[in-house]
Amino acid sequence: MKRIVEDLLQLVAKEEERTSCLDPIPTCHSSCNKVLLCSDPGDPKCHRCDNKCHIGDCVVCDKQQLVRCGCGKSRVFIQCINLKNSKPLQQPKCDKICNKKMLCGRHRCQDKCCTRASHPCNVICNKRLQCGHKCMEVCHTHRCPPCPNTSFDELHCFCGREIIYPPIPCGTLPPKCDQMCTRKHPCGHTPRHSCHSEKNCPPCAELVDKHCMCGKEALCNVPCHQKDPSCGRPCSKQLRCGTHNCIKLCHRNHCQSEKDVxxxxxxxxxxxxxxxxxxxxxGKTSCPPTxxxxxxxxxxxxxxxxxxxxxxxxxxxxxxxxxxxxxxxxxxxxxxxxxxxxxxxxxxxxxxxxxxxxxxxxxxxxxxxxxxxxxxVDTSSPIDQAIREMYNPFLKEQVKIEPEFISQLEDQMKKLIHSVQASQAKSHQHVFRAMRPNHRRIVHELASYYNCQSWSQDPEPQRQVVVLANRNSIIPSTSLTDLNNPTKRLKKPI
Structure with missing residues (x-):
């Protein structure tokens, strides 16, 4: 509490009376109660000096205050010695990580109590370039710039005939060479391609003779690099059941695994x-009564x-x-x-x-x-009409357009069935030449009337049809060609 000096002088003993302006000002016995520097005078909870009335500055406050950190997410205690008018001389920091995305879009800010408005990334890109070096630019959103490294060594093709002289920017491909490749193939054939810088040569295209995967047939004009040529025929090896043969097309290894049935x-x-x-x-057990x-x-x-x-x-x-x-x-x-x-x-x-x-x-x-x-009078009986209705409309329409083609197909299928019946083999097959899709459809549909199996193989335009005749194949009593020929008469019913 402040007092008037005249009132203080009345309380002072006569021997302590001031005789000069230089004499010390007397103090009272009350508390100082001044607002300390750490607090705001307008704050009702401000810290005050608890010492007795004294001359000079008040002592430093030894208390603590709860103050917002720099990012504003937390409140921390701070010694009053570090405050002035309730404001910290140095902004306190919390332990929370910012974790905001950097401008690069890849990394996140790992600073504690971050106060930045924008977050430019200062991390090195370090992406691997095509040449094998790493990008040393600051992290960026665009494509990495070309490698700045430069080589001062000559760059030549594999055989050494073509050369590029330095300086050579990093990533430059070896020069093209028109000379024949000088490398040796594992198969022993002479390379037929130009010199190249790739590690491996293209597959050897030399035509050789090889056995198919099932080992039944020796195939001619097979590219050397083709490891597993197929004859396109069913495997026909006997299965473990002892009654059936493998129906898979030409293949390697066993027809069945140990778990297969x-x-x-x-x-x-x-x-x-x-x-x-x-x-x-x-298997070989007796058939169930079904x-x-x-x-x-x-x-x-x-x-x-x-x-x-x-x-x-x-x-x-x-x-x-x-x-x-x-x-x-x-x-x-x-x-x-x-x-x-x-x-x-x-x-x-x-x-x-x-x-x-x-x-x-x-x-x-x-x-x-x-x-x-x-x-x-020659007339068609109901039986003749039933025979005519045996073939579908598509075949009856095609035989009028291409009678010679269908006649050749029927002759070939008859020969195929006769060859099976005359031999001890279970089946014979015939591979037709490559033909158009419409002709292939005719072969497939006509084969069903002879009880023959048919399938297509090889890609276009060399796609072929394979017809397989077995013991159950039959020759229709009336061919499609005979039905279309008006000069031929059908047999009278008995």
Missing amino acids: CIQKCNHARKLCGHACGTPCH LCTVWVTVKCGCGRKSSQLLCPLGSDNADIQKRIKEKGLSGIVTGILSGKKVDIGKFMELKSIGNLDCDEECQKDEWKRRLADAFG
Whole structure:
């Protein structure tokens, strides 16, 4: 508390009275209570001097204050000796990392208590250039500039004929050379390409003879670099099941791994009907008692009407099979399955097998046929019409456009089937020459009527069709060429 000097003089003893302006000013016994330098005078919580009334500056405050750090994210305690008017003489810092993205977009600021508005990156780029050196520019967003290094050594091609003289900027490619390559190939063939600076030579294109992967055929004119040539034929090696052969195309290594099982269907003939078993491969064990799923065609006596039904002899109904044997109908059923005309009137009692009776239309057709034979008139019977409907519309249209081409195809397929039947081989195949997509479609669709397999191989424009005939292949009773030839007469029905 401030006091008037005159009031203080009244309290001072006479022996301490001031006689000169130079005499010390007397002090009271009250507290100083001045606002210290560390605080703002307008702050009600400011720090004040606790000492008794004294002359001169107050002592330094030994307290602490809570002050915002430089980034403003935290508040820290600071000694009052470092403050003036509640403001720090040096801005305090917290331990929080800035973690803001630099202007380069790749790095982040790792400074503690960062106060910068922008963050330019000062990290060295250090990216690897094409030449192998590293970019020493400050981190940037654009592409790295060319390598500034320069070589003072001569740069020449592999054989040394072409030379580039220094100084040579880093990254310069070796000069092109028109001389033949002088390197030696591992295969021993002479290189047929120009000198190059690449580490490895291009694949050797020398044409040689090699065995295919399955080892069945020696292939000619195979590029030397081709390690696994294929003959394009099925492997046909016997599988572990002992009943099927491998259907994969020419390949290396084993046909099956130790964990693989045969996924083909059993082709053992059933005892009664002779159709294939059709169940998943069960090795050499006996076929399970299952229904035959083959559909057969049943016709009426004259052959005009027809119907599809499941194989009657392949049923698991023991009663039906017993009645078939008792009535002596096994031969008739065999005739039905082979496509022959038989009298199925005796099947009337076996309703589960099914039968077809001739109707009035059949009688009319038979009367017309006999009348035509009596007068020598050539007319097409319903059976002839059924034969004509055997081929799809696409083939019937193409045979009119290209009859010679289809005639050659049919002759070749007949020869292929005859060759299988005359030999002991299970199958024969024929590779047709490269042809257009439309011709390939004709081959594929026509092969299905001969019960032959077909597939395409090789890329365009050298794509070929391979036709495979086996023991089950057949020759249709009437060829597509004969149906299109008006001069040929179809055989009269018997």
